[in-house]
Amino acid sequence: MSVAAHLAELVEKHRALERSIEEEMARPYADTVRVSELKKKKLRLKEEIERIRLERVSLH
Template structure:
């Protein structure tokens, strides 16, 4: 998988987690533990995306 394809897949998964968080929050039986876990996963994806994009930017500069 190319780096660009990997970044696109991470963005897709990040968006899917956001949608799942919103869906869970709108549920009357929303579990705060589940929401916290989803948010943690979303943050991990965001961090990975930023690292990859930063790496791409620094490579294009050199």
């Protein structure tokens, strides 16, 4: 898998997590533990996306 394809996949997963968080928060009794776990996963993805982007910039 190319770096660009991997990056695109990570960005899509990040967006999917954002949708999941929004859906959970829209519930009358949101599962705060689930929301917290989703937010942590989203943050890890964001950090990985940024790391890859920085590596790509430094290579050029």
